[in-house]
Amino acid sequence: MKTRLAFFMLVLSIMACAVPGLSGEAGDPAVEDVGEAPLQAEDTEEGATVDDSAVEPTPEPTDVPPTEVPTETPSICNHTYYPVVEGASWVYESRVNGEEPQQATMSLTDVSDNTFTWNYTLDEVVVSSQWQCSEGGLVQTEYGQVAIGGVGDLELETTAYSGVTLPPIEDFVPGATWQSVYEARATITGQEFLYDITLNYTYVADEEVTVQAGTFTAARIETLISLTTQGTTIEVPTIGWYVEGIGQVRSEGELLDFTSSVELISFNIPE
Numbered sequence: 001m002k003t004r005l006a007f008f009m010l011v012l013s014i015m016a017c018a019v020p021g022l023s024g025e026a027g028d029p030a031v032e033d034v035g036e037a038p039l040q041a042e043d044t045e046e047g048a049t050v051d052d053s054a055v056e057p058t059p060e061p062t063d064v065p066p067t068e069v070p071t072e073t074p075s076i077c078n079h080t081y082y083p084v085v086e087g088a089s090w091v092y093e094s095r096v097n098g099e100e101p102q103q104a105t106m107s108l109t110d111v112s113d114n115t116f117t118w119n120y121t122l123d124e125v126v127v128s129s130q131w132q133c134s135e136g137g138l139v140q141t142e143y144g145q146v147a148i149g150g151v152g153d154l155e156l157e158t159t160a161y162s163g164v165t166l167p168p169i170e171d172f173v174p175g176a177t178w179q180s181v182y183e184a185r186a187t188i189t190g191q192e193f194l195y196d197i198t199l200n201y202t203y204v205a206d207e208e209v210t211v212q213a214g215t216f217t218a219a220r221i222e223t224l225i226s227l228t229t230q231g232t233t234i235e236v237p238t239i240g241w242y243v244e245g246i247g248q249v250r251s252e253g254e255l256l257d258f259t260s261s262v263e264l265i266s267f268n269i270p271e
Helices: 002-013
Strands: 089-096 102-109 115-122 125-134 137-140 145-148 152-163 177-188 191-211 214-229 232-243 247-255 258-268
Touching: 137 152, 191 247, 191 258, 214 247
Parallel strands: none
Antiparallel strands: 089 102, 089 258, 102 115, 115 125, 125 137, 125 145, 145 152, 152 177, 177 191, 191 214, 214 232, 232 247, 247 258
């Protein structure tokens, strides 16, 4: 039972693409326009002559280059709808089959210029995976490692992957579709299984969603997850809602006799 639940949470948590905004480039600094000050003539007594040689010539104006202000290059890992920041964390309320809610925590660690680690904890189930970043978007390069308290580890070795998990912001628009594909080897209590996993994503629309953390305008992403092993294919439909500058605020999904909903309670995204 716990093994089936662990698989279910693994499938749903794959969509936990929680998502701060890209920083813009700094503009050129303003340069104050200082004109040439008019020469004030000194009062002289009537009939007096002025010695021109005593007047210092006005220096010729010179061009002063503007002060260069360093600009911060946005990290390619930091997607507008997926805040990739070291130490960022999100707390969710998770419900399975209408039972008592549990708290789940998602966090990001080991953030570099082009990689990070995604972590998800729900009760005794712990999921982690590695991600890569490029101009082509964010890619979850492994389906995940799962530890189940009281049962042992569900070992998942990703042997191949292709596609993108979250496309770049210019392609992340209503109507967009994309795909990611994995080949994985799973070991459950000593028994090995080979899996083909395909995720087909669709950005359906922007819509209002209300969760414990507040009311937001969110991108509705529908995903169909197909898992094939030993000639059997299971399809798992999920829906995720993502808010600019925050990330995922809600998700829903079904698998076999399990139904799940997850909604955001609070979040902490360091600046």
